[in-house]
Amino acid sequence: MGKIMSVVGADLEIEERGQGRPLLFLHAGEGLMPERPWFDLLARRYRVLAPWHPGWGNSPLLDPVATVDDLAYFYLDLAAALGLEEAVLVGACFGGWVAAEMMVRSTARFSCLVLVAPLGIKLRGREERDIADMHALPRAEYLKLAWADPAKGEIDFTKLSDGELAAIVRGREAFALYGWKPYMHNPRLKRWLHRIDRPTLLLWGAEDRIVTPAYGEGWRQAIPGARLEIITAAGHFPHWEQPEAFVERLAAFADMHGRR
Amino acid sequence: MRCWYFSEMAYHPAWEEGLKRGSLRVILPNRHLDPQIAHGLLNRYLDEFALCDEVGLDIMVNEHHSTATCMTVSVPMALAIIARETKRARLLSLGTPIANRPDPVRVAEEMAWLDVLSGGRLEMGLVKGAAYEIAPANSNPANLMRRYWEAHDLILKALSTHDGPFNWEGEFFHYRNVNIWPRPIQQPTPPVWMTGLSPDSGRMAAERGHVIGTLLSGAVAGPMFDAYRKRAQELGWTPGPDRFAYAVVAGVGTTREEGYRRADQIADYVRTAPVVAEPFTNPPGYASVAANVAMLKAGGGRGFVRDRHGNPIDHRTATVEQFIDSGTCVAGTPDDVFAQIKDLNERLGGFGHLLVFGQGGFLDHQDTVANITLFGREVLPRLHELNPQAKAAAAE
Numbered sequence: 001m002g003k004i005m006s007v008v009g010a011d012l013e014i015e016e017r018g019q020g021r022p023l024l025f026l027h028a029g030e031g032l033m034p035e036r037p038w039f040d041l042l043a044r045r046y047r048v049l050a051p052w053h054p055g056w057g058n059s060p061l062l063d064p065v066a067t068v069d070d071l072a073y074f075y076l077d078l079a080a081a082l083g084l085e086e087a088v089l090v091g092a093c094f095g096g097w098v099a100a101e102m103m104v105r106s107t108a109r110f111s112c113l114v115l116v117a118p119l120g121i122k123l124r125g126r127e128e129r130d131i132a133d134m135h136a137l138p139r140a141e142y143l144k145l146a147w148a149d150p151a152k153g154e155i156d157f158t159k160l161s162d163g164e165l166a167a168i169v170r171g172r173e174a175f176a177l178y179g180w181k182p183y184m185h186n187p188r189l190k191r192w193l194h195r196i197d198r199p200t201l202l203l204w205g206a207e208d209r210i211v212t213p214a215y216g217e218g219w220r221q222a223i224p225g226a227r228l229e230i231i232t233a234a235g236h237f238p239h240w241e242q243p244e245a246f247v248e249r250l251a252a253f254a255d256m257h258g259r260r
Numbered sequence: 261m262r263c264w265y266f267s268e269m270a271y272h273p274a275w276e277e278g279l280k281r282g283s284l285r286v287i288l289p290n291r292h293l294d295p296q297i298a299h300g301l302l303n304r305y306l307d308e309f310a311l312c313d314e315v316g317l318d319i320m321v322n323e324h325h326s327t328a329t330c331m332t333v334s335v336p337m338a339l340a341i342i343a344r345e346t347k348r349a350r351l352l353s354l355g356t357p358i359a360n361r362p363d364p365v366r367v368a369e370e371m372a373w374l375d376v377l378s379g380g381r382l383e384m385g386l387v388k389g390a391a392y393e394i395a396p397a398n399s400n401p402a403n404l405m406r407r408y409w410e411a412h413d414l415i416l417k418a419l420s421t422h423d424g425p426f427n428w429e430g431e432f433f434h435y436r437n438v439n440i441w442p443r444p445i446q447q448p449t450p451p452v453w454m455t456g457l458s459p460d461s462g463r464m465a466a467e468r469g470h471v472i473g474t475l476l477s478g479a480v481a482g483p484m485f486d487a488y489r490k491r492a493q494e495l496g497w498t499p500g501p502d503r504f505a506y507a508v509v510a511g512v513g514t515t516r517e518e519g520y521r522r523a524d525q526i527a528d529y530v531r532t533a534p535v536v537a538e539p540f541t542n543p544p545g546y547a548s549v550a551a552n553v554a555m556l557k558a559g560g561g562r563g564f565v566r567d568r569h570g571n572p573i574d575h576r577t578a579t580v581e582q583f584i585d586s587g588t589c590v591a592g593t594p595d596d597v598f599a600q601i602k603d604l605n606e607r608l609g610g611f612g613h614l615l616v617f618g619q620g621g622f623l624d625h626q627d628t629v630a631n632i633t634l635f636g637r638e639v640l641p642r643l644h645e646l647n648p649q650a651k652a653a654a655a656e
Contacts, residue, residue, distance in 0.1 A: 064403055064406055064431075065403060065406070065431045065432075135539060135543060135544070136395070136539050136540070137539055138537075138538045138539055157556040157557070157559070158556075158557055158558075158559050160556075162553055162557075165552075165553040165556050165557065166549050166550075166553050168556070169544075169549045169552040169553055169556070170549060172544040172545075172552075173402045173544045173545040173549075174402070175544065176400060176401055176402040176543065176544040176545050177400065177402035177403060177545065180398075180400040180401070180402065181398055181399075181400055
């Protein structure tokens with residue numbers, strides 16, 4: 001379990017590992033999964049600060065009707081509270097949406113942005129789905145869309161403790177709270193992505209069918225100067241499925257766009 | 261004891277297709293409904309509701325969406341017709357899924373209008389709605405009950421405020437001039453009903469003095485009714501049986517065989533209603549964290565029909581005998597049915613309202629008319645004696 005810190009009056013569970021340049025990691029809708037190899041691999045190169053979003057893990061909701069806007073301001077406050085300077089901001093899936101919402105508000109504490117298969121924007125027409133309806137799929141079907149190798153995403157829930165299960169259940173509830181309608185996006189966000197005046201890397205799993213690489217191309221076009229890189233043999237969670245490639249790509253980019 | 265007849269006004273001709281696809285709801289394309297057949301069915305069902313007025317039964321209407329199990333999409337629409345076709349029966353809306361409705365003031369307007377139209381015969385259920393109603397409404401399940409309570413408070417205030425307009429700037433709903441016309445006959449509001457399955461629901465209803473209803477499984481109703489009674493006692497009042505409603509599938513015949521056959525056909529509702537594509541059965545936040553933890557540990561969902569000892573039974577294959585034992589069905593001759601209701605009433609500590617699922621599935625018009633008539637003429641008069649204090653309407 002991470003340590004609990006207080007940020008502008010709200011408790012937040014945060015995992016911190018490694019030393020060096022600070023890297024704020026905002027996790028996916030599925031959760032943080034700090035026990036998977038990606039975290040330690042990343043912590044070999046950076047001081048990784050990874051909060052459990054309010055509603056996930058042991059972080060309580062900010063309040064029962066909080067929105068992604070609130071998360072964006074909350075994490076900007078967190079960055080200030082931590083005194084981050086020239087930090088790397090990384091967000092995966094839902095965390096990528098939150099990271100983008102932060103950066104359209106203020107990029108001051110970050111020198112670059114890495115978005116890993118972010119949700120959050122609407123690209124195509126009203127009858128086309130940019131983001132797969134994860135809540136209309138049986139778990140097995142969802143895993144097929146989210147993982148290049150679905151077996152890697154399976155979790156035997158019957159082996160987890162009540163506490164672990166309760167954290168998963170709360171996280172699922174929070175994910176719905178923030179992203180149910182409009183589904184996993186903010187219709188107003190795309191319009192303001194031009195405000196992101198920091199080098200931005202979009203990392204995408206080649207096999208991602210929750211949000212496809214074509215959706216990533218839409219993000220690339222909306223953020224000035226952004227790069228899109230594809231990681232092979234990975235689905236929606238390249239940091240879990242191909243942790244070495246993920247860290248390598250991320251570090252190559254972040255180190256190139258180090259302290260300004 | 262008051263008895264409220266209801267039918268879900270099913271489109272049973274599509275059930276076989278729904279069962280084949282593993283979902284009668286949400287994802288069953290509506291090409292499997294023939295609108296001309298639906299035309300005949302809806303008119304037939306409304307005739308059957310109207311018959312209840314003649315035989316002394318009260319009337320309940322519910323609604324579901326995107327499903328072959330229930331064609332009623334709007335309780336007020338159905339009750340508006342039934343109000344004109346009946347003179348005596350009280351009319352129970354059970355109910356409007358208010359956390360799935362974007363406009364609670366509109367709900368208050370419709371309820372007031374129905375109360376005025378019917379001469380004050382309306383009973384007003386404000387319900388959470390089933391889990392699989394989330395998808396058709398696309399309402400957020402994560403804060404469903406919080407939205408429910410805000411809508412509930414706003415509806416009751418809109419119905420009972422006569423020196424408006426008033427202002428409402430809540431977490432979910434925003435109005436600057438609430439002042440509904442017409443206002444209801446029954447004051448301060450038509451009697452309010454809720455539905456539930458858990459002791460928590462019982463406690464929440466007790467705190468407001470509302471009627472609490474549940475259906476089809478005595479093992480579930482018992483703890484919820486007990487929680488209601490306990491909470492009411494804590495708050496200094498004793499709820500009469502008229503605060504409790506219990507629903508059964510009812511098949512009455514001139515012979516036991518005939519009653520069982522009718523119950524068996526109506527019970528097809530219980531065998532089909534829970535057949536829903538898995539992702540829509542438990543949207544996140546709909547059930548409590550504890551209930552979800554239990555489901556994950558068990559590696560799946562929980563059956564909602566339980567026998568009298570609390571053990572789940574397979575609702576898809578259960579027989580009428582099993583359903584009688586579980587408190588889901590009453591069936592047989594009028595004597596049989598009376599004895600079974602009496603037994604249920606004793607097991608559950610006394611309920612003043614019996615919701616009578618008297619038509620369902622393939623039970624045809626002739627059988628339905630016979631079922632309604634036998635229940636109304638042969639069973640109902642004897643039930644009035646079970647809870648004399650519940651004779652009065654919930655309103656009184």
